[in-house]
Amino acid sequence: xxxxxxxxxxxxxxxxxxxxxxxxxxxxxxxxxxxxxxxxxxxxxxxxxxxxxxxxxxxxxxxxxxxxxxxxxxxxxxxxxxxxxxxxxxxxxxxxxxxxxxxxxxxxxxxxxxxxxxxxxxxxxxxxxxxxxxxxxxxxxxxxxxxxxxxxxxxxxxxxxxxxxxxxxxxxxxxxxxxxxxxxxxxxxxxxxxxxxxxxxxxxxxxxxxxxxxxxxxxxxxxxxxxxxxxxxxxxxxxxxxxxxxxxxxxxxxxxxxxxxxxxxxxxxxxxxxxxxxxxxxxxxxxxxxxxxxxxxxxxxxxxxxxxxxxxxxxxxxxxxxxxxxxxxxxxxxxxxxxxxxxxxxxxxxxxxxxxxxxxxxxxxxxxxxxxxxxxxxxxxxxxxxxxxxxxxxxxxxxxxxxxxxxxxxxxxxxxxxxxxxxxxxxxxxxxxxxxxxxxxxxxxxxxxxxxxxxxxxxxxxxxxxxxxxxxxxxxxxxxxxxxxxxxxxxxxx
Numbered sequence: 001x002x003x004x005x006x007x008x009x010x011x012x013x014x015x016x017x018x019x020x021x022x023x024x025x026x027x028x029x030x031x032x033x034x035x036x037x038x039x040x041x042x043x044x045x046x047x048x049x050x051x052x053x054x055x056x057x058x059x060x061x062x063x064x065x066x067x068x069x070x071x072x073x074x075x076x077x078x079x080x081x082x083x084x085x086x087x088x089x090x091x092x093x094x095x096x097x098x099x100x101x102x103x104x105x106x107x108x109x110x111x112x113x114x115x116x117x118x119x120x121x122x123x124x125x126x127x128x129x130x131x132x133x134x135x136x137x138x139x140x141x142x143x144x145x146x147x148x149x150x151x152x153x154x155x156x157x158x159x160x161x162x163x164x165x166x167x168x169x170x171x172x173x174x175x176x177x178x179x180x181x182x183x184x185x186x187x188x189x190x191x192x193x194x195x196x197x198x199x200x201x202x203x204x205x206x207x208x209x210x211x212x213x214x215x216x217x218x219x220x221x222x223x224x225x226x227x228x229x230x231x232x233x234x235x236x237x238x239x240x241x242x243x244x245x246x247x248x249x250x251x252x253x254x255x256x257x258x259x260x261x262x263x264x265x266x267x268x269x270x271x272x273x274x275x276x277x278x279x280x281x282x283x284x285x286x287x288x289x290x291x292x293x294x295x296x297x298x299x300x301x302x303x304x305x306x307x308x309x310x311x312x313x314x315x316x317x318x319x320x321x322x323x324x325x326x327x328x329x330x331x332x333x334x335x336x337x338x339x340x341x342x343x344x345x346x347x348x349x350x351x352x353x354x355x356x357x358x359x360x361x362x363x364x365x366x367x368x369x370x371x372x373x374x375x376x377x378x379x380x381x382x383x384x385x386x387x388x389x390x391x392x393x394x395x396x397x398x399x400x401x402x403x404x405x406x407x408x409x410x411x412x413x414x415x416x417x418x419x420x421x422x423x424x425x426x427x428x429x430x431x432x433x434x435x436x437x438x439x440x441x442x443x444x445x446x447x448x449x450x451x452x453x454x455x456x457x458x459x460x461x462x463x464x465x466x467x468x469x470x471x472x473x474x475x476x477x478x479x480x481x482x483x484x485x486x487x488x489x490x491x492x493x494x
């Protein structure tokens with residue numbers, strides 16, 4: 001669609017192809033299941049920290065990072081295949097795109113097997129190398145090597161299910177995984193300690209594999225086409241690099257604690273308690289963004305207009321900001337006192353929440369920006385935003401750790417990096433393709449959605465009692481919703 005045609009369009013709000021009503025239903029479904037999962041996840045995290053020492057939790061947190069990196073061993077073909085599937089769904093013809101999914105499955109399986117073997121080899125080397133925690137690292141890396149193959153299979157199926165907007169299935173899987181994690185991992189950790197936790201996590205992943213096989217959205221078999229594989233890798237490679245950079249970006253503070261601090265396992269274990277809160281927030285935001293992400297590609301595939309997709313993404317970002325600011329503000333109020341009472345041995349990491357909660361709120365708002373850039377074929381911009389944010393975060397963490405500012409300094413530097421990343425992402429996505437009026441609306445509505453609630457939480461947490469602070473935050477958030485409803489056009493979204 002030409003730019004001239006775009007300018008003749010009504011400035012009214014852009015709706016996703018399935019309508020805002022279906023979007024809100026999916027958000028409610030995913031949000032409800034995520035809330036249940038977060039409650040179960042919080043119980044699991046507290047239980048594990050009661051059963052394990054801070055150093056053991058530090059080892060487990062570090063080993064999990066290696067598992068997450070397994071998602072990036074496929075050269076980006078799965079990202080490219082799913083992106084093509086989203087756009088093809090909007091255009092109405094998915095035959096070629098489904099063949100691309102089978103090609104991606106082949107490359108996924110081979111690459112994850114290679115990565116898993118490397119992790120197992122690293123685990124064997126750690127066992128021979130020796131050290132205080134050598135056995136724990138060795139067992140963890142070997143188990144994670146097996147999980148890398150299974151996890152890539154599960155995550156690829158889940159990605160296809162989300163692209164097909166089968167959120168009821170993915171929500172059920174999330175609740176199943178959270179329930180089994182609490183049961184299997186809690187019991188195994190109680191009986192066998194840290195090794196039990198590793199093998200309990202593997203058992204949960206095997207159950208997830210069984211579930212996705214029963215509810216698969218596409219038949220994935222072996223296929224090979226060198227030319228098409230190269231084309232999909234060319235599309236998905238920048239997406240992969242942006243995802244890998246984002247994963248590294250979110251792990252940067254933990255990696256630098258391990259590299260810079262004495263008794264790093266203990267320090268990371270304490271810091272992980274603050275990340276317990278922000279991780280729950282980010283997980284909820286990511287699930288909401290997951291619901292909207294496929295719709296950007298469908299809108300772009302249907303209209304051929306970046307501006308139409310930008311309008312939709314900006315509007316969804318407004319709603320996500322309004323939805324996420326309340327749990328962020330409440331967690332800032334209740335997180336430190338509750339966790340300090342439940343986990344006194346981890347108390348030195350709780351002061352980090354003052355910086356991490358606002359920082360993670362900025363990171364959450366960058367999610368729709370990145371998804372939009374991928375949907376309209378601007379993957380390289382998404383990668384550039386991640387790299388710039390990572391450089392700022394790394395420099396800040398280096399300064400904080402070298403100056404001896406401790407975990408609070410790490411959190412402050414990380415928050416600055418996240419805020420920078422959001423600014424870069426917004427500037428490279430919505431603000432380029434929206435009209436001047438659309439850009440002004442984006443900035444204004446986000447300011448209205450975020451500032452009153454977060455400012456109230458920051459002010460009242462240091463000056464009044466917890467119940468009064470919570471009431472003040474609820475009043476500020478309610479006022480934000482009324483403004484958006486009456487003056488922001490939210491009530492017109494059907």
